[in-house]
Amino acid sequence: MPLAEIEPVSRESTAAIIARQLREAIMNGSLPPGTQLGETELASQFQVSRGPLREAMQRLVSEGLLRSERHRGLFVIDLEAEDIHDIYSARLAIERAAVLRVLAGDQAAAAERLEEAVREMAEAPDGDGVSEADIRFHEVLVAASGSKRLVRMSRTLLIETRMCLSALRRTYSSEEERVTEHKRITEAIRDGDREAALSLLEAHMEDAVQRLAPGTTLLP
The missing domain is CATH 1.10.10.10 (Winged helix-like DNA-binding domain superfamily/Winged helix DNA-binding domain)
Known part of the structure; x- marks a missing residue:
């Protein structure tokens, strides 16, 4: 033109x-x-x-x-159990692929950026701040994969993910629980422990689904 x-x-x-x-x-x-x-x-x-x-x-x-x-x-819109299952199934597929790419690349650099997001979560003044840092953690994880397509797919779920996190924060007895979950994923990535990183990520997603839609199972 x-x-x-x-x-x-x-x-x-x-x-x-x-x-x-x-x-x-x-x-x-x-x-x-x-x-x-x-x-x-x-x-x-x-x-x-x-x-x-x-x-x-x-x-x-x-x-x-x-x-x-x-x-x-x-x-x-109301997020029904089926919606929550779909959202977290899609997120798990994207982030699992991201973790595999991160572990095949510069995992130390990725872990450093993830640790920064975990620090933001730990230092957040309130639940809203923790949720924002939570979002950034997962954005950093997917971005560290170096895959533009994974990043684009992850962004399409951003609004629904934020809605889930807004509801999810009310299910934790303390924000420290959320910080610890993300810290363990980061440590597994820094250690290059593929099995632990994937297992912790899956458990993290499964736990969210159970909290938001009791009785719904994400993993077979």
Whole structure:
């Protein structure tokens, strides 16, 4: 395409800004699963007309974050046991492949970056900070694989992963438990212990599924 035919990049629309803020609220748990979204209240809160608000909410419907119920309105999606199983099955497949690539490469450098994420978890001032560091740990793990495709696949699960972590944090008696799980995975990677690294990763994912959907089993 000739350069002269390229259109100027437009500024972010009002609908896009609203969609982004609603998306973030869903991810961090400010809008918990099952919450009904009222147009009147949200239009007043955002100080916008209903037009861009409706457009924003339809974007989230198309992304699968909101569901529409006839004669009732729009609701934040509920993560059912089957959804949780699917999310963690996909994550395990991606991160297991990442661990194998990391162990075949510069595992010491990867372990150093993972240790930094674990330190962030340990030093986080609250549960939200721990969850953010938790996300970074897994992003670092996948990025350390050097696979752009694994990174892209992992990012498609980011919103649902954040929703899971928001719910998951309430199941731990202390944040130290979460830190310890990630620390052990890091140590196995630093030691180059393939069996331990994979076993700990699988146990980590299985434990999350059991906490979020009791009675659901991730591994055969």
